Amino acid sequence: MKKQKSHKNPLFSKFQTDSPEAIEFRRIFSKIQSLNNSQQIKNVMISSATAGEGKSTISTLLAITCSRYGNGKTLLIDSDLRRPQIHKILKIEKETGLADILRGKIQPLEAIKNTDIKNLKVITAGNSNGSATRLLKVNKIKSVFTELQWVFETIIIDTPPIVPVNDSLIINLVADTTLLVIKAGKTQREIVKRAIDLIQDAGVKNLNLLVNNLNNVLPYYYGYKYYK
Numbered sequence: 393m394k395k396q397k398s399h400k401n402p403l404f405s406k407f408q409t410d411s412p413e414a415i416e417f418r419r420i421f422s423k424i425q426s427l428n429n430s431q432q433i434k435n436v437m438i439s440s441a442t443a444g445e446g447k448s449t450i451s452t453l454l455a456i457t458c459s460r461y462g463n464g465k466t467l468l469i470d471s472d473l474r475r476p477q478i479h480k481i482l483k484i485e486k487e488t489g490l491a492d493i494l495r496g497k498i499q500p501l502e503a504i505k506n507t508d509i510k511n512l513k514v515i516t517a518g519n520s521n522g523s524a525t526r527l528l529k530v531n532k533i534k535s536v537f538t539e540l541q542w543v544f545e546t547i548i549i550d551t552p553p554i555v556p557v558n559d560s561l562i563i564n565l566v567a568d569t570t571l572l573v574i575k576a577g578k579t580q581r582e583i584v585k586r587a588i589d590l591i592q593d594a595g596v597k598n599l600n601l602l603v604n605n606l607n608n609v610l611p612y613y614y615g616y617k618y619y620k
């Protein structure tokens with residue numbers, strides 16, 4: 393297992409346990425637990441119809457929340473081989489990662505990196521050399537997850553957007569829960585509907601919608617300023 397040191401990141405300083413953001417994510421975490429009808433959340437895929445809706449940010453914050461309040465180890469996987477972000481958010485190296493596992497260069501357990509956050513491990517995207525479509529094969533993905541599930545209680549999977557590329561529909565096959573992030577005030581209804589149709593056609597088990605950016609669209613929604 394590689395030892396990686398992450399640096400202080402403003403995203404995390406705003407994510408103290410009693411911050412409004414952290415409280416909201418704790419709610420999302422509890423909701424996923426109740427939707428799964430158990431205290432255990434297994435593979436959660438974070439998806440969206442189009443680019444830039446907040447998948448990577450939400451994946452990271454949800455993974456931190458799972459590592460804080462879950463019952464065991466949490467793994468965050470960057471499966472966006474085309475425009476990976478998780479390594480940038482956590483300020484760790486992109487290599488070696490999922491692309492290298494899929495290429496057969498390393499074993500899944502060898503790609504796991506430590507973070508500064510207790511109980512949170514990461515598999516970064518690695519270097520796909522522009523071969524994402526060729527690397528993301530159903531059988532290979534299934535065998536990678538089978539191996540990782542022995543070690544981790546929860547696996548949070550960041551993915552590319554659904555409508556432009558097919559990658560996340562392959563990842564979808566190993567997800568127990570899919571969160572479709574919708575950026576409020578930005579994503580058009582027809583595009584969201586198209587993404588939902590594609591996910592459902594791919595045989596989704598448990599699809600849930602998560603609205604991001606509500607604060608900017610409905611300024612009084614949270615009311616935190618009123619209380620704090």
Ligand SMILES: Nc1ncnc2c1ncn2[C@@H]1O[C@H](COP(=O)(O)OP(=O)(O)OP(=O)(O)O)[C@@H](O)[C@H]1O
Binds near residue numbers: 472
């Ligand atoms: N609720 C939010 N409030 C403010 N900024 C946000 C919020 N959610 C995400 N962002 C910002 O929006 C940008 C895009 O977010 P992010 O990279 O998480 O989206 P993404 O869906 O993963 O994008 P891509 O499809 O390119 O992978 C980032 O700069 C992120 O910091």
Ligand SMILES: [Mg+2]
Binds near residue numbers: 447472
């Ligand atoms: Mg992203």
